[in-house]
Amino acid sequence: MKILRYFFDTAFRNIRIDKWANLLTIISISIGLSILCAFVMITFNMDSVIQRWSNSFGLVVYLNQDISKETEASLQKRFQQDSDITEVTYISKDVALEEVKKSLGTNAVLIDDFNKNPLPSTFELKIKSSLLDPLVIKKKAADLKTLFGVNDVLYGEKWLSSLSVIAKTMKLVAIVFACAIFIATTFTTYNTIKIFFYRRKEEIKTLKLLGATNTFTRFPFLIEGLFVGITGGVVSALFILGLSSFTTLKVVEFMPSIKAIMAPFPLQVYLLIPVTGAFMSLLGSFIAVGKIRY
Amino acid sequence: MIMLADVKKSYDNEVVLQNFTMTVSKGEFAFITGPSGAGKSTLLKLLYCYEHADSGHIAVDNWIVSQLKIRTVPYFRRSIGVVFQDFKLLCNKTVFENVALALRIHNMEPEEITKRVIAILKEVKMHGKADVYPQYLSGGEQQRVVIARAMVTQPMMLLADEPTGNLDAENTRTIMRLFREINARGTTVLIATHNEDLYFGSGSRVFFLKDHHIEKEIIG
Ligand SMILES: Nc1ncnc2c1ncn2[C@@H]1O[C@H](COP(=O)(O)OP(=O)(O)OP(=O)(O)O)[C@@H](O)[C@H]1O
Ligand SMILES: [Mg+2]
Numbered sequence: 001m002k003i004l005r006y007f008f009d010t011a012f013r014n015i016r017i018d019k020w021a022n023l024l025t026i027i028s029i030s031i032g033l034s035i036l037c038a039f040v041m042i043t044f045n046m047d048s049v050i051q052r053w054s055n056s057f058g059l060v061v062y063l064n065q066d067i068s069k070e071t072e073a074s075l076q077k078r079f080q081q082d083s084d085i086t087e088v089t090y091i092s093k094d095v096a097l098e099e100v101k102k103s104l105g106t107n108a109v110l111i112d113d114f115n116k117n118p119l120p121s122t123f124e125l126k127i128k129s130s131l132l133d134p135l136v137i138k139k140k141a142a143d144l145k146t147l148f149g150v151n152d153v154l155y156g157e158k159w160l161s162s163l164s165v166i167a168k169t170m171k172l173v174a175i176v177f178a179c180a181i182f183i184a185t186t187f188t189t190y191n192t193i194k195i196f197f198y199r200r201k202e203e204i205k206t207l208k209l210l211g212a213t214n215t216f217t218r219f220p221f222l223i224e225g226l227f228v229g230i231t232g233g234v235v236s237a238l239f240i241l242g243l244s245s246f247t248t249l250k251v252v253e254f255m256p257s258i259k260a261i262m263a264p265f266p267l268q269v270y271l272l273i274p275v276t277g278a279f280m281s282l283l284g285s286f287i288a289v290g291k292i293r294y
Numbered sequence: 295m296i297m298l299a300d301v302k303k304s305y306d307n308e309v310v311l312q313n314f315t316m317t318v319s320k321g322e323f324a325f326i327t328g329p330s331g332a333g334k335s336t337l338l339k340l341l342y343c344y345e346h347a348d349s350g351h352i353a354v355d356n357w358i359v360s361q362l363k364i365r366t367v368p369y370f371r372r373s374i375g376v377v378f379q380d381f382k383l384l385c386n387k388t389v390f391e392n393v394a395l396a397l398r399i400h401n402m403e404p405e406e407i408t409k410r411v412i413a414i415l416k417e418v419k420m421h422g423k424a425d426v427y428p429q430y431l432s433g434g435e436q437q438r439v440v441i442a443r444a445m446v447t448q449p450m451m452l453l454a455d456e457p458t459g460n461l462d463a464e465n466t467r468t469i470m471r472l473f474r475e476i477n478a479r480g481t482t483v484l485i486a487t488h489n490e491d492l493y494f495g496s497g498s499r500v501f502f503l504k505d506h507h508i509e510k511e512i513i514g
Contacts, residue, residue: 002401005404
């Protein structure tokens with residue numbers, strides 16, 4: 001424990017000696033983290049947009065023309081009990097006809113002559129958003145179609161598959177970018193600590209000749225890296241906090257639509273940013289203080 | 295105890311030591327001398343594991359140096375004190391901190407470190423310059439700091455490479471008396487030197503290093 005104090009003293013003396021290089025590293029890390037955050041924020045918001053789109057997605061179950069009231073009732077019960085289905089709306093053939101008439105307006109006279117309603121009764125089903133995958137839905141539709149009394153099951157197949165492609169691509173792009181920024185930021189600390197470490201190579205050699213272990217010679221550098229990472233994280237968190245409160249307080253005044261796409265960050269995120277910074281720069285420092293013999 | 299058996303050491307293609315055999319007993323006070331470039335420093339470097347022998351066996355106290363694992367080297371080095379010919383003082387640390395460093399590596403309590411460092415600096419007459427940085431010291435002063443750093447850990451083995459090279463007659467006497475004192479407490483001492491005055495009349499064994507091996511051995 002007593003040696004920890006010495007490590008911290010050494011680390012903070014080194015930080016003071018190299019204050020400009022450390023400041024630059026802190027700035028780089030905070031920029032990297034802020035970009036990373038912006039990316040997470042964009043995907044986070046995109047997710048909610050996609051979520052909203054998918055809320056409008058539904059399966060339409062067309063029933064047989066000659067279906068009995070009992071079968072309809074049992075089908076409705078069957079759908080309501082299905083845990084994959086979140087919402088069941090029944091539209092009787094009469095209501096459907098009224099709808100059509102309404103949409104035709106004055107031309108409604110055209111179909112007034114039908115002595116028999118040609119439209120089937122339908123159920124509109126909303127599916128749990130976690131199941132909105134083209135293959136899963138395809139299977140679900142096929143399952144529903146086998147039910148007694150069901151004539152056909154239709155849904156926006158093209159729409160669903162492009163939605164799923166968009167979502168997947170977005171996720172992939174986000175992950176690739178996040179990884180790239182993660183690596184870049186880690187590399188920034190790696191580079192700085194490596195330079196410090198190599199500049200003190202002679203000193204480290206001497207320490208080792210006096211019997212110092214690798215832990216002893218490397219510990220101050222790890223503390224230095226950790227400090228730089230946490231500070232960079234705090235700077236970035238403050239920056240984002242400022243930016244987001246500026247947006248919610250000021251920009252909203254002349255751009256109200258921004259509210260819809262800007263979900264505020266949960267508070268834990270502001271804690272997570274310095275932790276991420278600490279983790280990245282500690283990792284970079286660990287790699288930087290690799291082997292020096294003797 | 296120091297033991298070298300049939301050791302060969304070369305740098306690139308230049309042979310420095312060959313068929314080199316030598317033994318120093320536990321608690322002995324011994325000198326090694328020879329012309330410049332004969333390999334005295336190289337011999338000491340082999341002993342504190344800075345250089346590695348091409349072949350042969352080396353043992354220091356209970357440690358088989360020629361087979362030491364990388365991980366155990368630090369613990370071995372803590373058991374010996376070395377006065378380096380080129381000092382190896384840290385220029386960004388004061389005299390006090392330079393000497394204290396050896397004890398910090400031993401993970402000693404700060405109060406104990408302060409006590410011991412002040413005591414040893416008094417012994418080498420450097421306590422007046424405890425807060426000075428090495429580059430503001432004369433060669434002889436730096437040398438005394440290095441000696442203090444080597445002795446402050448009270449090692450069981452002291453290897454000194456030309457420890458009096460920069461010292462005047464009086465300081466030389468002081469340092470030699472210190473070496474004798476630590477030797478009297480059980481530490482084995484091996485000194486590499488050109489200076490005949492150090493060993494003449496000392497009553498200690500003197501090894502003459504020439505042409506890659508011990509040419510002769512006398513009692514000084
Ligand atoms: N790191 C090295 N690389 C290559 N050659 C070296 C190295 N160190 C020493 N030598 C060579 O090995 C020989 C022995 O050197 P060493 O320093 O052991 O001599 P020495 O006996 O200590 O001399 P001095 O009395 O001048 O200190 C010299 O010829 C020197 O040039
Ligand atoms: Mg030498």
